[in-house]
Amino acid sequence: MSRIGNKPVDVPKGVKVTFSDGMLKVEGPKGVLSGNYDPVVQFATENMSIVVSRRDEEKTTKAKHGLYRNLLSNMVTGVSVGFKKALIINGVGFRGEVKSNVLVLNLGYSNQIEYVVPSGISVTVENNTRVIVSGISKERVGQVASEIRGLRAPEPYKGKGIRYEDETIRRKVGKSGVKK
Secondary structure (H helix, E strand, O other), X not given: OOHHHHOOEEOOOOOEEEEEOOEEEEEEOOEEEEEEOOOOEEEEEEOOEEEEEEOOOOHHXXXXXXXXXXHHHHHHHHHHOXXXXXXXXXXXXXXXXXXXXEEEEEOOOOOOEEEEOOXXXXXEEEOOOEEEEEEOOHHHXXXXXXXXXXOOOOOOOOOOEEEEOOOOXXXXXXXXXXXX
C-alpha cells in the first residue's frame, strides 16, 4: 500500500490540470509543465484535488503509483510557487556574477568559468558568493544546481568550493607535521 500515492494532490486556484492519452499537463501563473505517465496509473478530479489510483496490485505498479503522485505534486507546486536552490561559494578570491544568461565564476583556476544558464531557469548572485537557482521544474533546478556545484565541489580540508546552502562539509584534519 502506497502511503504517498494515496494522498490527494491539492490544486490551488489559478492552476489547471489536464490528463489524457498518457499525457499530463499542468498550467499555472508561473508557466506550463507537461509529462508522460504510464497508463497503469489513473487520475481523477475530486473537488479542488486530484486523486491518483492504480489499476492492479503488481509491485512495479505500486512503485509508479507513488512516483506519479509526487511528480504531479511537484508540477502543481512548480507552476504555482516555483522552486529555488541556493549555493554558497567559499574560498579566497572565489566569486560569481551573472552577465545576461551566463554565470561567470572565479573559482581559483587560471581562467574564469562561464556557465550558460538553460532556458526556463533563472540564476541570481547575491554578494558575489551566494548563487540562487530558481525555476518551475524541480528536476531542472536541481540538475542546474548540481552542475554548478560540480564545477568546484567543496574539498574536506579547508571547505573551499561550491556547496549547497543547507549542506555541511565534514572537515578532515590536515598534516600533523610531526617527525620522528
